[in-house]
Amino acid sequence: MADNPVETHYTRDDLGQRILAALKAAGKDLGQLPATVRLAELVGFAGMERVLDVGSGLGGPSRYLAWRFGCRVSGVDLTAEFVRVAEMLTRLTGLVDKVDYRQGNALDLPFEDMSFDIVWSQNAAMNIADRDRLYAEMRRVLKPGGKLALQEVAAGPGGPPQYPVPWAREPRISFLFTPEATREMLEAAGFRGLDWQDTTEPSLEAARRRAQAAEAPAPLGTHVILGPDWQAMAKNSLRNLEEHRVTLFNAVLERVR
Numbered sequence: 001m002a003d004n005p006v007e008t009h010y011t012r013d014d015l016g017q018r019i020l021a022a023l024k025a026a027g028k029d030l031g032q033l034p035a036t037v038r039l040a041e042l043v044g045f046a047g048m049e050r051v052l053d054v055g056s057g058l059g060g061p062s063r064y065l066a067w068r069f070g071c072r073v074s075g076v077d078l079t080a081e082f083v084r085v086a087e088m089l090t091r092l093t094g095l096v097d098k099v100d101y102r103q104g105n106a107l108d109l110p111f112e113d114m115s116f117d118i119v120w121s122q123n124a125a126m127n128i129a130d131r132d133r134l135y136a137e138m139r140r141v142l143k144p145g146g147k148l149a150l151q152e153v154a155a156g157p158g159g160p161p162q163y164p165v166p167w168a169r170e171p172r173i174s175f176l177f178t179p180e181a182t183r184e185m186l187e188a189a190g191f192r193g194l195d196w197q198d199t200t201e202p203s204l205e206a207a208r209r210r211a212q213a214a215e216a217p218a219p220l221g222t223h224v225i226l227g228p229d230w231q232a233m234a235k236n237s238l239r240n241l242e243e244h245r246v247t248l249f250n251a252v253l254e255r256v257r
């Protein structure tokens with residue numbers, strides 16, 4: 001409870017949640033924010049951490065982490081246009097003191113060894129075939145004892161995904177591994193699993209909402225980012241989950257050596 005009357009006047013409990021609910025009711029697609037919130041809860045941020053977001057995209061997760069916990073976040077992404085837009089949105093949201101971006105390849109991270117307390121990556125590994133190299137690079141830039149937070153799409157038992165999906169229009173740039181194989185590669189790279197959550201169920205609900213929204217798009221939504229085949233992507237995302245062609249997981253691991 002706020003202790004001065006002006007602050008009391010302006011304070012509404014759970015304002016953030018109320019705004020998110022109102023945006024959702026207005027048909028605004030909030031993208032992967034719930035997935036980001038879930039992964040952040042699994043990590044348990046204190047706020048002083050130095051964080052690297054690998055495959056940072058337009059910067060939603062990195063801005064959320066800086067805004068919510070106050071940590072300092074660097075993002076790295078292969079796509080120059082995404083880096084430019086991430087910088088623009090970060091300027092507009094007043095977070096430039098906390099978040100920076102650079103273009104680079106996750107397979108050759110442009111950072112010194114042991115620079116970060118936390119390496120974070122959401123929905124980026126499925127574009128990357130050489131997972132041994134990816135996880136080795138993530139380990140290299142982490143301090144010993146540092147944490148790796150991953151949200152990934154994994155291969156399911158139901159056969160290959162139907163394309164297009166949001167991360168690939170065709171199989172050529174899509175590389176999915178089962179959760180078990182992913183875990184083995186992470187352990188071989190020098191990580192120990194602390195938490196591993198199958199997030200297929202909550203993602204299925206979000207995918208249903210998105211496939212429905214694709215029938216009558218709101219002005220602001222992922223279609224702005226994904227391009228003309230976004231409706232097919234939304235439908236396939238749902239179908240791939242329903243038919244167990246893909247599963248999703250959140251994982252927090254620790255650098256052990």
Ligand SMILES: C[S@@+](CC[C@H](N)C(=O)[O-])C[C@H]1O[C@@H](n2cnc3c(N)ncnc32)[C@H](O)[C@@H]1O
Nearest residue numbers: 055056057077078079104105106122123124127
């Ligand atoms: C589906 S987007 C996810 C973006 C962001 N993590 C998010 O959750 O909003 C995948 C991102 O991974 C990036 N990416 C793919 N391969 C990469 C690589 N080898 N190195 C760095 N970024 C890569 C893409 O450019 C794209 O921005």
